[in-house]
Amino acid sequence: MNIKGLDYNTQREKLVMPEYGREIQKMVDLAISLPTKEERNACAQSIIEQMESKNPQLRNNPDYEQTLWDHLFLMSRKQLDIDWPFDVNEAEKIHAKPNPVPLPGNDELYYPRYYGRLLTEVFEHLKTMPEGPKRDELVRQTANQMKRDLLTWGNGSVDDEKVADDLARFTDGVIQLDLSMFQFDHMQSAKSETKSKKKKK
Numbered sequence: 001m002n003i004k005g006l007d008y009n010t011q012r013e014k015l016v017m018p019e020y021g022r023e024i025q026k027m028v029d030l031a032i033s034l035p036t037k038e039e040r041n042a043c044a045q046s047i048i049e050q051m052e053s054k055n056p057q058l059r060n061n062p063d064y065e066q067t068l069w070d071h072l073f074l075m076s077r078k079q080l081d082i083d084w085p086f087d088v089n090e091a092e093k094i095h096a097k098p099n100p101v102p103l104p105g106n107d108e109l110y111y112p113r114y115y116g117r118l119l120t121e122v123f124e125h126l127k128t129m130p131e132g133p134k135r136d137e138l139v140r141q142t143a144n145q146m147k148r149d150l151l152t153w154g155n156g157s158v159d160d161e162k163v164a165d166d167l168a169r170f171t172d173g174v175i176q177l178d179l180s181m182f183q184f185d186h187m188q189s190a191k192s193e194t195k196s197k198k199k200k201k
Contacts, residue, residue, distance in 0.1 A: 016075045020054050028075045031082075040082045047072060114153040115166075119145060123170040139175055143167060144185045151187065160184065 015025055024047065031043040048068050058064040069084060070091035122142050129135045143163055150158040163184075164177035 016077065017071055020051055020071070020075070024050055024054065025075060028072065028080070032076055032079050037082060040080065044072060044080065044082045112166075114149050115146060116149070119149070120170070123167075126171045127174050139167075139177070140182075143177060143182065144187070147184055148187060 015022060017025075027043070027047050027050065031040050031047060034040045034043055051068050051071060052058065052064075055068075058067055061067060066086045069086045070088055073080070073084070073088040073091045119142065122138065126135065126138065126142070129138065146163045146166060147158055147160070150162060160179055164179055164182075167175050167177055
């Protein structure tokens with residue numbers, strides 16, 4: 001919406017670096033238009049001083065002068081012809097976006113945080129462990145610990161099938177828990193334990 005006599009920032013040209021404000025940008029534009037390099041050099045030095053006063057926290061960085069000249073180079077849209085006291089060829093890296101963090105693919109299992117690092121190591125161990133009493137005992141301990149973790153995480157509610165499903169999934173199908181035969185340890189949620197303690201008192 002344009003209203004005669006009113007000048008909105010949204011109607012103006014977008015600033016390259018808004019933190020320095022529109023006045024500094026106008027100074028940069030003026031410096032570009034100056035006819036001689038001597039004048040442009042002097043104007044650029046004055047702009048750097050103004051930029052430093054506008055952004056004093058940069059002084060905390062050991063290479064703050066390089067940063068200021070990089071910023072000036074970007075604000076000039078590479079059009080300022082001066083004797084640059086610093087190499088500004090890497091200036092555009094300031095605006096470069098970081099590489100996205102890769103997400104787990106189909107071939108990379110994601111272990112829920114609530115199972116913890118120890119259990120994820122056990123899952124990996126179970127994948128290659130030979131059948132026998134030792135593996136059966138480790139499966140029993142692992143399944144019960146998973147249920148305890150789920151009880152804590154789920155505020156007292158847990159599904160045995162969830163434990164069996166996760167155990168099979170995180171061991172690549174090596175461990176298949178038969179719920180009709182498997183007996184979980186008796187356990188109760190933290191809430192239930194708190195209630196029972198209160199009753200005893």
